Amino acid sequence: MSEPLYMKVFNTVVQRIVEGSYVPGSMLPSEFDLAGELEVSQGTARKAFIELEQMGIVQRRQGKGTFVTLRTPENSLFHFFRLRDQDGQQVAPELKQESIVLRNALKDEKAALFDTPDKVYEINRLRSFKGAPLCHERSVVPANLFPGLKDRGDLPNALYVLFQHAYSCIIISAQEHLVAETLSDDLAQALDQPKGTPVIVARRQARDLQDRVVELRTSRYLTGATSYFVDLK
Amino acid sequence: MSEPLYMKVFNTVVQRIVEGSYVPGSMLPSEFDLAGELEVSQGTARKAFIELEQMGIVQRRQGKGTFVTLRTPENSLFHFFRLRDQDGQQVAPELKQESIVLRNALKDEKAALFDTPDKVYEINRLRSFKGAPLCHERSVVPANLFPGLKDRGDLPNALYVLFQHAYSCIIISAQEHLVAETLSDDLAQALDQPKGTPVIVARRQARDLQDRVVELRTSRYLTGATSYFVDLK
Numbered sequence: 249m250s251e252p253l254y255m256k257v258f259n260t261v262v263q264r265i266v267e268g269s270y271v272p273g274s275m276l277p278s279e280f281d282l283a284g285e286l287e288v289s290q291g292t293a294r295k296a297f298i299e300l301e302q303m304g305i306v307q308r309r310q311g312k313g314t315f316v317t318l319r320t321p322e323n324s325l326f327h328f329f330r331l332r333d334q335d336g337q338q339v340a341p342e343l344k345q346e347s348i349v350l351r352n353a354l355k356d357e358k359a360a361l362f363d364t365p366d367k368v369y370e371i372n373r374l375r376s377f378k379g380a381p382l383c384h385e386r387s388v389v390p391a392n393l394f395p396g397l398k399d400r401g402d403l404p405n406a407l408y409v410l411f412q413h414a415y416s417c418i419i420i421s422a423q424e425h426l427v428a429e430t431l432s433d434d435l436a437q438a439l440d441q442p443k444g445t446p447v448i449v450a451r452r453q454a455r456d457l458q459d460r461v462v463e464l465r466t467s468r469y470l471t472g473a474t475s476y477f478v479d480l481k
Numbered sequence: 482m483s484e485p486l487y488m489k490v491f492n493t494v495v496q497r498i499v500e501g502s503y504v505p506g507s508m509l510p511s512e513f514d515l516a517g518e519l520e521v522s523q524g525t526a527r528k529a530f531i532e533l534e535q536m537g538i539v540q541r542r543q544g545k546g547t548f549v550t551l552r553t554p555e556n557s558l559f560h561f562f563r564l565r566d567q568d569g570q571q572v573a574p575e576l577k578q579e580s581i582v583l584r585n586a587l588k589d590e591k592a593a594l595f596d597t598p599d600k601v602y603e604i605n606r607l608r609s610f611k612g613a614p615l616c617h618e619r620s621v622v623p624a625n626l627f628p629g630l631k632d633r634g635d636l637p638n639a640l641y642v643l644f645q646h647a648y649s650c651i652i653i654s655a656q657e658h659l660v661a662e663t664l665s666d667d668l669a670q671a672l673d674q675p676k677g678t679p680v681i682v683a684r685r686q687a688r689d690l691q692d693r694v695v696e697l698r699t700s701r702y703l704t705g706a707t708s709y710f711v712d713l714k
Binding site: 332422 | 537560563565653654655656658659660661662663677679680681683684702703708709710711714
């Protein structure tokens with residue numbers, strides 16, 4: 249069986265976003281116009297739009313139209329960041345320290361990342377919350393996808409905003425596996441914690457619009473003043 | 482502004498499930514029939530059905546009709562249980578040990594639970610996976626909502642199935658806050674782990690069809706062979 253017709257519309261929209269013909273934040277053609285252009289029924293175009301919206305790729309605004317989702321520093325930072333404070337409020341972490349190196353990919357990284365890269369950038373960051381250490385994050389990304397990443401100077405707080413604006417790489421989903429560990433001596437020192445402090449370790453695979461794994465991220469969260477929130481439905 | 486009309490339909494269906502007129506697993510009247518009975522448009526009934534389906538209260542089966550969701554031991558146990566093994570497969574935990582007591586509610590429990598109960602049942606359970614210790618769970622529920630819970634003999638592996646079948650209490654959502662801790666000496670012994678073993682502690686509030694908090698659950702997960710899976714979209 250061939251691909252359903254609405255996937256043709258879906259893939260065309262994704263392709264145009266990736267190429268930059270549809271810019272994040274801009275309005276898409278109407279269902280009617282796009283259906284006409286691609287020679288499908290308006291119902292088929294609508295189905296594609298619903299799918300695009302459910303995946304967070306576009307947003308409908310009542311009475312205005314459909315817009316390419318724009319990841320701003322504000323919404324992007326929070327979108328995949330699930331820590332809450334003791335009042336249940338989203339935690340807005342501050343960036344305290346970062347380093348970036350270009351290195352050979354480890355075997356596991358090569359196997360997991362898109363295009364089995366030989367070289368990766370490794371970005372290490374320490375974050376704090378209200379002045380107290382909060383977490384250590386290690387992001388590993390294929391060097392080929394993000395040329396010059398090491399030479400941009402300080403990276404923004406929300407890495408995914410940079411990926412989108414400078415590299416047309418739009419992260420739309422992530423899967424995390426959480427385990428409990430105690431901090432290594434090095435990280436305990438970096439985070440100013442006693443040896444053996446327990447942390448939640450979140451191992452993430454982040455996927456872009458084309459469903460490619462473009463980042464492996466390992467975050468170690470101190471949970472004295474915060475918790476990782478999950479809504480189960 | 483008064484409540485939207487589709488909420489009238491929504492609430493009627495929920496009420497009938499709670500009363501037992503619509504039994505889990507049974508087919509609902511059609512949108513058309515229900516719209517006629519409640520004197521609303523079919524579009525309004527459809528909107529209520531969509532909402533009921535999105536909340537997991539009913540399930541549509543193409544060409545057959547709409548059915549009240551039936552929590553079976555199989556689907557219920559997994560529905561809120563997010564542990565995966567190292568191959569990414571759902572973990573099916575075994576129940577190794579349990580105890581149940583009737584006691585006074587603590588101040589925090591009284592404040593969080595529906596109807597500010599004076600008395601609660603506390604259920605403590607140890608679970609294992611492939612023969613190895615996996616977690617400790619403590620469930621606290623209002624005694625008034627679950628009369629005789631202590632005198633039923635062994636409770637089923639999936640508590641929410643019992644809640645539904647014996648008490649018409651249908652759990653449909655839960656919020657969890659995760660933190661990292663090291664095991665207390667008592668729990669380390671119960672779970673046969675070295676002192677200071679790190680665990681993920683999941684503190685859950687579970688809500689029923691009527692959006693009442695009917696259970697507080699604290700689970701402590703060993704994550705040596707498993708991880709807590711989260712899909713971020």
